[in-house]
Amino acid sequence: MTEYTRGVPVAELKPRIQAFQALLHKRGVDAAIIVQKSDFFYLTGTNQQGWLYVPREGQPLLMIFKEFVRAKAESALERIVDLVSPKKIPGVLETLGYPKPKILGMELDVLPTNLFFQYRSIFDTARIVDISIDIRMLRAVKSPYEIAMIRRAAALSDKLAARVPELLEPGKTEITLAGELEAYARSLGHQGLVKMRLWGSELFYGHLLSGPSGGVPSYLASPTGGSGTSPATGQGAGHRRLGRNEPILVDYVFALDGYLSDHARIFSIGKLPDDMLKAHNAMLEVQDVAKCRGIPGIQAGELYEIMVAAAADRGYAANFMGVGDRRIRFTGHGIGLELDEFPFIAKGQTLILEPNMVIAMEPKVVLPGRGVVGIENSLVVTPSGLESLSSIQEDVVVV
């Protein structure tokens, strides 16, 4: 027999379900059907395929299409049934005595349109409303268990960064170096997949960019882009060969047992020009400002403006977080099971920081034609500010 393990401990799962039910209550939603993979894992502890029905009150019902035996072993939920099609959901709910929902929540930020219309005809007496904001808000504040999981991932981010200097060689291509680091990450348990919620977003480990590649912009909502191996990917490591005296960005996500740590350090073969070192150090100072000011109660948009002002004060108004019209308007993003969680430390965001949110903060200076410098760490919101989950040195590492 195959041995399966629990994805999320029962003591962790129960309060998540209760908190979600409280949000449904507050919103006046009778029940929710959860199908998006990260929300589903968060509330069930399994990544198998099915439908989680969460009524405002009482037991949630996990219905599994594939693979039932596995899901039953992986999930600590009590009520789990085998189900062949979403069309059967109303019948199962009735049999098990669940009242018919009048207002049904679904994740309309990601649910494909054709599926929405299918669910609307299955639940033809209900009104379907978007509960994606609610569940994203719930997921934004991490439990001690989750912080410990991210801390484990961050420790491996540090370990990965510590390996970089041994692998640097002038003339090696970005993609070859990327593969070597990725192999090491895998040997440390990296799950491979880095999940993003936003439709059309995608990332393969992160950005490993040398010299001018660090200044190549892309479609991604990120201060860096990179050439990628072709226009079909259009981001990330490409075929460029590492040179001397240029910044080499290793901005990689460590994905361990579901949880992510986002982490960037700058390396160089031979010394960097003084103005780049200066810009890098300015970004460390901007990070320090964010650490002090990122306390519970501050609005995300306010923290963003503080960081923008701190960069401008140091002379980097024109190159902070990219260059030009479509430069990104954020300095950090929540992180957990996905790379693009709440809160976004972004222009105009009114969301208020709470203790135990985890934020990947990434102040960077982009110098077109020359490269990128700066830092990224995953940090937890504490009463006294942001605490980094990483401990490896933050200066430019010269080999």
Added chain:
Amino acid sequence: MTEYTRGVPVAELKPRIQAFQALLHKRGVDAAIIVQKSDFFYLTGTNQQGWLYVPREGQPLLMIFKEFVRAKAESALERIVDLVSPKKIPGVLETLGYPKPKILGMELDVLPTNLFFQYRSIFDTARIVDISIDIRMLRAVKSPYEIAMIRRAAALSDKLAARVPELLEPGKTEITLAGELEAYARSLGHQGLVKMRLWGSELFYGHLLSGPSGGVPSYLASPTGGSGTSPATGQGAGHRRLGRNEPILVDYVFALDGYLSDHARIFSIGKLPDDMLKAHNAMLEVQDVAKCRGIPGIQAGELYEIMVAAAADRGYAANFMGVGDRRIRFTGHGIGLELDEFPFIAKGQTLILEPNMVIAMEPKVVLPGRGVVGIENSLVVTPSGLESLSSIQEDVVVV
């Protein structure tokens, strides 16, 4: 200045647009807006972010949110404009003299619901219809250029498989071996990301599974699953250590400059038990049957039944393509820019095979508790049957 390259040659792009316009005409659709990333790349040659407007007749209009300069260099389309928001699309269309669409096609199989309602309010005088089937049908038949691209990827799949024996060692974990192979793939130009269209599907390179791992089922629509590194991924290589005399499946996708090759070979450290070798050879015979019978004009569902019957004839009715109720009901899938393209060689599929479709055919026998054997190649439909794009040996490789 950053040097960008064309993603798709102009001689390739023009007939694609024309063929798509002919489909719109046939369907009575006035125009389409393409946003899904693979469709977008297919019709523009760039992976940057924006909206492609294709009227039934006349010039398509590419509107770019980010990154405009890059998209302009990468795409061979003539009309490319910079645009900040989808709300501005109707205004731009009017300015440029495009007639107002009454029936507007979009990719409703993947477009998130909230975006659908946004587009519906932007195009408030149009009816939005699903054109996903049309574009998927178009993409199913490959051009000589595309077949050459997949052939290049398949050659590297062969090269990757040739490397496996050198890396096999008893006691090495699946995930460590995976990392070593992935590093080699990257050094050969693998782009990393393997794209799938179906919402909620995901794959990291493919499945590297040893012994019993090959029989661990998962949520994925695939004959194999695997433990993965944790329930959060629930598929692919895990922490199991390679043993002797057990099948080691390397079912990996090579993703090169956008195009994919899907490819599986079986390895073992020491000899495999005779019944497994016999099952493996039976799958090679099933592949031969498929190669002969996979000619233009046959229905995909008919080819599926032929393969199922060929497996049953050889004694594998109960273990072909998985075990139990939720075993998958397909033997192959179209492949190109994405892993799950048309046609699906699946139960009940009425789609008719045409020359130059490319199909990843994967007859496999799953033995719970013991592992998986079988084969996978990417094959092109020719007048005389399916031609494999791979040439490396298909027998079990014993080291």
